[in-house]
Amino acid sequence: MSQVNLPVQQQAPVQQPPIPSTTTVGGPTAPIDYRRDQAVGFYTDTTVCIGCKACEVACKEWNQLPATRGGEASLSGDSYDNTVALSGTDWRHVKFIEQFNPDRVGGRWLMMSDVCKHCVQAGCLEACPTGAIIRTEFDTVVIQADVCNGCRYCISACPFDVIGINEVTNTAQKCTLCYDRLQVGMTPACAQACPTASIQFGPITSLRERADARVAQLQATGAQAYVYGKEDMLGGLNSFYLLVDKPSVYGLPENPQLPSKQAGLGWLAGMGSAVVGGLLGALSFRKHRMDERRPVVAESLPRDRREVETRDEVRR
């Protein structure tokens, strides 16, 4: 029987507009000066991230965070990502998002160095009962390891799943935006190490201008670029992103909210429920009070107690 050679069906490659680099065409990426009383943060241009993880390494080195979990290096099997998520010991996490056709002929990589967003309205700071989480003079959000008692409520209150327990200190930990470096006028370690200027550090106002210019530049080439974390999101994220796909593609919430938004409603519903419960209880016991003086036959009482006449006497 002769073998029929069918042509291989190839899917058309995903067409993506070329992304201009920030260094050749884009705006300036040079370090920007900052002052102590200024709001500072990160602007991360995900289009120029090359997934080198220099930021992760620099962060771990500077902050003396363990590089392996429990002394064991583990492979996740998920693209080039073995960090998997931000945690108490991983304060930077480079995400690798593979958008390929099933036959992997066409497609693109999306890479994004994730970090604490240092939200202007920070859920973690709001939730922390001990005052361990503070807002610094740089408008950044820092967890004081010597105050935190590890109740772990901040872990559940961060809309971006940033905080975890650091097994070394047994306290909740996350990026401090290199608070110690800021105090002596240095650039945070990750931004310093980033070779492509994907992570830029500086005063928020200057960073936003840069981001807007870059978005305009990309949109002019037909790319779907936008800034994630403008002022309408939790008062503005002091660590914001330039993205080229939907937030959910990067594992970010589309519309993050403060956890306290639910608290008000929760208390109200709780009070309402308690009132209904109290009224139902009162109804049950009130009937008793009205019956109080009436004679009763206590059928299920032991024989020797049956002669008692009122409930009061029964009780006594």
Place this chain on the structure above:
Amino acid sequence: MNPALIERANAVHWEWMVYLEMWIAGIAAGAYATAALLEWFGQGRSPIARAAHLLTMPLMALAALLLIVDLSRPERFFHMIVQVKTWLPSFKPWSPMSIGSWLVLAFPVFAFVSFVDALIDRGMFRLGSWRRERTLHGSSLGRIWATLGGLLALGVGTYSGVLLSASEFPGWADSSLIGALFVVTALATGMAALLVISGLGRAVAPPDLRDLARAATFMVVWQMVLLVMFVISLGPSGARVYLTGPYLLALIGAAILAGIAPIALLRFGATRLRPATAALGGITMLLGGFLLRYAIVMGPQAHG
């Protein structure tokens, strides 16, 4: 998926100690609130109220101990109450965890005094003019005390649920009704514990037991209504975290043990209610309440 939420990778590790604590604190709070209600109807020294006074304090002590041990740094438990850098009180009314810490501190003060009052009422000792003939409960001051303590008890019953709703975990953040459900579970399990004590003991008169059984059945019905409302309020994406595996089984178990079974057994305090049946109804309510806490605390954490 709720657009405000994402799947979680970092666990809060609120596990057996937490749902056990919520269950125990709920029983204590519910029992004390029931005693407060009885106080309003002139029964502040009745055997049921006294059983509640004796039960609340030890249970709250156990609950507080569980909360402390569950911290990652238990030796720093007092940071919940004092700002260690300034030694000023640490109180954040917008944080349910902060409110809860203060409630767990304040409520046992009331519970302790009522506990001592119950012991004095039994003639175990006297403290000056605080003696068997002049106890706090049963007096007009006792009514004020019971009311304040009862309100704090309801706060203790509610806060843990509000705390879960005020989070970013799918399944908790999807509904604002967890506090409402938890407070009625607290009332139901508190009454259930009193039913068990009253049903097994011989001190409570049948009419009083029937009243308690009637109140408990009302709580059961209200609890089931709220459970259904809670599941509906979750929406499909929020409900998905509970309606699988052991959590679905726990919810079904809760509906049977804390819903159908006590209604059938207690029958709104029917005339021929036997003490043993009342105790059995109380036991099923307690078990069902435990399953409910387990499902609600653990379901969302398993879906990180």
